[in-house]
Amino acid sequence: MAAxxxxxxxxxxxxxxxxxxxxxxxxxxxxxxxxxxxxxSLTAGASNASAFAVAMHWTGLAPADxxxxxxxxxxEAIRLPRVVLGLLVGAALxxxxxxxxxxxxxxxxxxxxxxxxxxxxxxxxxxxxxGGSLALPLTGAFGYAALPVAAFGGGLFTTIVLYSLxxxxxxxxxxxxxxAGIALxxxxxxxxxxxxxxxxxxxxxxxxxxxMGSLGGATWQKIATLAVVVTASFCAxxxxxxxxxxxxxxxxxxxxxxxxxxxxxRTAIVIVAAMTGASVAVSGGIGFVGIVVPHVLxxxxxxxxxxxxxxxxxxxxxxxxxxxxxxxxxxxxxxxPIGIVxxxxxxxxxxxxxxxxxxxxxx
Amino acid sequence: MRRFxxxxxxxxxxxxxxxxxxxxAMAAEVKASxxxxxxxxxxxxxxxxxxxxxxxxxxxxxxxxxxxxxxxDTGYIRALxxxxxxxxxxxxxxMLDGAGPPPALDALKAAGVPIVTIPxxxxxxxxxxxxxxxxAALGVQEKSKALAAKVDAALGKAVAxxxxxxxxxxxxFVLSPREGRxxxxxxxxxxxxxxxxxxxxxxxxxxxxxKPISDEAVIxxxxxxxxxxxxxxxxxxxxxxxxxxxxxxxxxxxxxxxxVRMDGMYLLGFGPRTADAIVALHEALYxxxxxxx
Numbered sequence: 204m205a206a207x208x209x210x211x212x213x214x215x216x217x218x219x220x221x222x223x224x225x226x227x228x229x230x231x232x233x234x235x236x237x238x239x240x241x242x243x244s245l246t247a248g249a250s251n252a253s254a255f256a257v258a259m260h261w262t263g264l265a266p267a268d269x270x271x272x273x274x275x276x277x278x279e280a281i282r283l284p285r286v287v288l289g290l291l292v293g294a295a296l297x298x299x300x301x302x303x304x305x306x307x308x309x310x311x312x313x314x315x316x317x318x319x320x321x322x323x324x325x326x327x328x329x330x331x332x333x334g335g336s337l338a339l340p341l342t343g344a345f346g347y348a349a350l351p352v353a354a355f356g357g358g359l360f361t362t363i364v365l366y367s368l369x370x371x372x373x374x375x376x377x378x379x380x381x382x383a384g385i386a387l388x389x390x391x392x393x394x395x396x397x398x399x400x401x402x403x404x405x406x407x408x409x410x411x412x413x414x415m416g417s418l419g420g421a422t423w424q425k426i427a428t429l430a431v432v433v434t435a436s437f438c439a440x441x442x443x444x445x446x447x448x449x450x451x452x453x454x455x456x457x458x459x460x461x462x463x464x465x466x467x468x469r470t471a472i473v474i475v476a477a478m479t480g481a482s483v484a485v486s487g488g489i490g491f492v493g494i495v496v497p498h499v500l501x502x503x504x505x506x507x508x509x510x511x512x513x514x515x516x517x518x519x520x521x522x523x524x525x526x527x528x529x530x531x532x533x534x535x536x537x538x539x540p541i542g543i544v545x546x547x548x549x550x551x552x553x554x555x556x557x558x559x560x561x562x563x564x565x566x
Numbered sequence: 567m568r569r570f571x572x573x574x575x576x577x578x579x580x581x582x583x584x585x586x587x588x589x590x591a592m593a594a595e596v597k598a599s600x601x602x603x604x605x606x607x608x609x610x611x612x613x614x615x616x617x618x619x620x621x622x623x624x625x626x627x628x629x630x631x632x633x634x635x636x637x638x639d640t641g642y643i644r645a646l647x648x649x650x651x652x653x654x655x656x657x658x659x660x661m662l663d664g665a666g667p668p669p670a671l672d673a674l675k676a677a678g679v680p681i682v683t684i685p686x687x688x689x690x691x692x693x694x695x696x697x698x699x700x701x702a703a704l705g706v707q708e709k710s711k712a713l714a715a716k717v718d719a720a721l722g723k724a725v726a727x728x729x730x731x732x733x734x735x736x737x738x739f740v741l742s743p744r745e746g747r748x749x750x751x752x753x754x755x756x757x758x759x760x761x762x763x764x765x766x767x768x769x770x771x772x773x774x775x776x777k778p779i780s781d782e783a784v785i786x787x788x789x790x791x792x793x794x795x796x797x798x799x800x801x802x803x804x805x806x807x808x809x810x811x812x813x814x815x816x817x818x819x820x821x822x823x824x825x826v827r828m829d830g831m832y833l834l835g836f837g838p839r840t841a842d843a844i845v846a847l848h849e850a851l852y853x854x855x856x857x858x859x
Contacts, residue, residue: 250653273652276677281649403775404741404755405644405664412645420669421645536623536650537641 208374218457220408226510229503230368233517237290244286244528245278246328249535252277281319284421289527290520291429292418292486293496295478297519298440298495301511303445306471313493314479318384320363321391323483326357328398329552331409349485350413351425358480366472374467414482418527425485432481437516443470444508444534451506488544491549492519502556522549597705598658598680602651604643605662607693607837608684609634612660614838615709623654625665630831630839654800660703662686678748680844686836688759690721693836713838720841728765728848735766735851738789738819741776743803743811750779756834761793763840764847781813789819791851795830826850 233471236562245254252274260275268536270400299314306312314320330353365387370382399410404482444466482489496519497511533539588607603609609628613619624637625646640650643662648670651659656679663686665671674681682703684696694714701710739751739761751757752773761768769787771778792814805825814820828850832843 248645248653249650252649254652273655273677277649277652280676281652281673306684387650400778407776409667412642417645420667421643422669435851471574531647534641536638536647536653537626538645538647556786 207410225504226507226514229500229514230511230517233514233521237521237524239414240524240528241286241290244289244524245282247528247532248277248282249531250277251272251540252282254282259380281421284341284423284426285418285527285531286524287426287526288418288421288429288485291426291433291501292482292489293492293519293521293523294516295429295433295482295519296436296489296492296523297496297515298512299475299479299482301497301508301515302443302447302471302475303493304497305450305508306468307381308451308453309381310498311494314475318365318387319358319476319479320389320483320488321388322361322393323354323358323480324488324492325361325391325395325398326353326355327349327413327484327487328395328410329357331399331413332402332406345377355480355484356481357391357513359476361391362472362476362480374465374474414542416487416525416542417530417538417540418486419538420485429481429485432477439470439474440512441509443467444512447471447508448506487540487542489523490546491542491545492523495549495553496522498553499556588692596597598656600654600656601658601660601704602640602654602663603628603660604646604658605638605660605684605686606630606831607696607835608660608700610831610835610837610839611697611713612704614697614705614713615701615704617704617706617709620704622656623651627831632836641725648677652677652679658682658701658703660684688754688756688836690718690725692841693721693838694718695838696836697838712853717838717841721844724841724844724848725763725765728763728844731852732766736769736788737761737766737793737819738769738784738787738817739793739852740789740808741795743794743808748779748781748784748811748813749776750784751837752777756836757793760833760840760847761837761842763844764851766791766851781811784813785816787817789817790822790824792819792825793833793847793851794827795833796827 257278260270303312330350368383369376377437446462449460449462497515500514530539530541600622601620604625606627608626625643625774626632643665659681684699697714739757741749753771758768769789
């Protein structure tokens with residue numbers, strides 16, 4: 204539990220002289236990283252459509268007929284939305300992870316702890332399995348959007364239940380929330396299991412693929428929805444950083460430092476639930492980003508949330524976009540689920556980092 | 567200008583209608599030459615029609631004939647990648663009903679590639695319909711009529727031949743014996759369809775789809791024969807392992823060591839080879855030897 208607290212003090216003292224210069228450099232490097240990742244992802248794909256040619260076409264540097272309509276469509280309607288969606292989802296998941304680890308003061312915390320992932324999974328499973336019959340009015344009203352709507356609704360619902368379970372007299376107990384989250388997760392898991400049992404073989408396949416995540420269904424409509432949620436949540440971050448830093452010393456210490464702890468927890472839970480719910484709704488279950496990205500950054504730049512949160516957003520976005528580029532090209536013309544790529548690449552790297560810096564994490 | 571706009575919109579509407587309503591007819595005029603076939607039985611039918619030269623891609627369920635494996639694989643039928651399919655530059659996509667996901671199909675439609683959906687079904691008539699639909703989409707109705715007639719006759723003969731036994735063999739189709747928890751084929755599945763056509767009885771036809779079945783239910787169902795697929799993945803448990811499972815050892819099939827294995831696509835594909843599969847399955851179910859002995 205106390206891991207972050209232990210990290211805090213020596214790291215702060217040791218790094219103090221560097222603090223002024225390092226964060227700006229890290230942020231600048233990450234911005235370059237995001238641009239490079241987006242560039243690579245736009246250029247890479249199953250087809251030979253050239254992002255460069257399309258860019259020339261956009262800027263009017265090339266004659267209008269120099270580009271095939273097919274290539275234009277592949278870049279504009281398939282790759283570009285995926286890159287933008289990847290940036291948003293990666294940023295949302297990584298920041299949610301960083302916030303959760305800060306609030307729970309636990310290095311193992313991830314967005315799933317707020318109950319969002321399990322609830323979203325249940326919502327998605329319900330839509331995949333029952334969507335054809337029971338939920339007809341819903342599928343009728345939303346079309347393909349019914350699945351993301353159901354996933355978001357499921358995520359929101361579990362978070363509300365979890366929050367009300369762990370809040371008494373206006374005080375939210377983080378320990379209760381952690382344990383109730385595990386119980387609710389098990390409950391959602393059981394309900395999902397029941398749906399899996401009812402599913403036919405095609406629905407089973409859909410469920411499996413959904414669970415592994417994909418940016419495949421990227422449309423500008425989904426991006427717009429997610430962008431609203433992410434932008435609104437990000438606006439709250441600057442106001443939370445100081446509170447999260449203080450919280451690392453314990454709730455009482457933070458309160459004495461003048462932090463409104465209850466309000467901080469409430470805000471954190473709301474934005475994590477909204478961002479994770481929306482991300483999971485549009486891209487399925489993409490694991491590992493929320494855990495790995497904040498930890499990698501903590502090891503690199505220390506635990507100061509004022510830098511950690513924006514850096515997590517940038518690194519999360521860049522990594523997810525790169526992972527998607529791999530997912531799209533490795534098995535071309537087929538496509539790997541992106542969750543496989545993030546876990547395959549992320550887990551060994553994270554282990555390597557842990558082993559090298561074991562002493563610092565004090566695990 | 568306005569008249570032009572109107573003419574243009576009518577033309578666009580006609581094109582859109584063409585794609586949805588009479589795609590086969592349109593394809594017949596243009597004669598698509600770069601076709602992506604999605605669905606194992608669709609690919610098989612294209613080969614059976616001798617039109618494989620026009621194929622440029624397939625999905626991962628298209629594994630027969632073996633030459634088809636050389637075609638680029640666009641992934642699982644329900645998890646297609648739009649850019650992957652478009653990278654093959656198709657001018658026609660033949661798609662078994664149920665292919666997806668829907669956003670991928672939207673992207674393919676937006677790219678203007680004609681998509682023809684081939685109806686899926688697990689009985690005699692469905693196979694003939696599939697052949698007709700593929701033939702129409704390829705613009706080779708002459709050949710497909712001949713193939714459909716041939717397959718129709720073969721199926722009729724196979725089913726009639728199989729229906730002669732006075733006591734129907736009771737068959738349990740095991741999709742996978744995962745750690746002893748049997749995944750069995752219930753009603754409205756390919757397995758149910760082929761077992762019925764082979765003149766036998768599916769012991770779990772009352773259960774919908776492929777379902778995990780409890781050991782007791784298996785014992786109570788008392789199957790005479792266990793039917794499984796040969797080959798890949800977690801279907802790879804050996805005959806002895808399957809027959810030794812507590813649930814199965816107690817059944818008539820377990821006591822008599824009666825297990826039949828057939829290639830998955832051959833058995834469950836519902837394509838041009840199904841008539842042969844029915845005959846082979848019927849013989850295997852009602853003979854006293856194991857197939858291949």
